[in-house]
Amino acid sequence: MLIRTVKILAAAALFSANCLAAGQSIERDIPYTQSSDEYAAQRCKLDVKYDKGQSGKRVLVWFHGGGITSGNKHFPKNVSNDFVIVAANYRLSPKSGAKNAIDDAADAIAWTFKNIEKFGGDPKKIFISGHSAGAYLCGMVAFNPRYLKERGIKNTDIAGTILVSGQTTTHFRVRADSGDKTSSLKPKIDEFAILGNLDNPIPPLCIVLGDRKIEFPERVEENLLLAAAVKKLKLTDTVELYELQGLDHVQVANPAGFIIDRFSKKISEKSK
Secondary structure, eight states: OEEEEEEEEOOGGGOOOOOOOTTEEEEEEEEOOOOOOHHHHHHOEEEEEEETTOOSEEEEEEEOOSTTTSOOOOOOTTOOTTEEEEEEOOOOTTTSOTTHHHHHHHHHHHHHHHHGGGGTEEEEEEEEEEETHHHHHHHHHHHOTHHHHTTTOOGGGSOEEEEESOOOSSOHHHHHHTTOOSOTTSOOOSTTSGGGOOSSOOOOEEEEEOOTTTSSTTHHHHHHHHHHHHHHHTOOSEEEEEEEETOOTTGGGTTHHHHHHHHHHHHHHHTO
């Protein structure tokens, strides 16, 4: 089992525009939800960026951040054009309980498994990722097999999971919506924590974090614990962790695209 902690100086000069390359198309606002909830029908839509006439490409399902209270779907920056990219919205609190966003993430991932070949993606090369709250959501789906099992898919069918500065303890908004009035800085680990779901095999894991001196409080430490636990429990054969120096919780999202590309390429080559 491999775990690497690499410290990288990421300069603003590395950031590139999120341009539409020649031959690429985008289909927007595709409904994916299995819920009959009116808000779900309004909110649970996704966009797909793909190359016409191609097949067998790597796939990235991306979930935006925003504390499960705000934010909108967008394509991540600095991700290779060799991907088919799926960017999904999900229900937000307080209009919907924060726990429902996990089910929405599972629905979006299940939709991708069932439909991505139409857009030139390979269902055996589906990687899931997100920033902040989005990382929490995709992490919950990757670590708790129940969510995808209910949709006829194994969590280990996911090719890899890349968590970009995600909360690995129980998300503060999930706690608040459940009536927990204790400080959000007091760690809680239950069934709604990624750290509370370490009983089953998981897909290959990559964790991307900002500089611990300026990151979200406790974010680096809780992810170090996750990486160590996954390694010791042998839940997957690949664990990588990157701490990007000089970048805070928000800034880390952009250069993460370079790491997503490299990590997914390595995993895809390894599975041949």
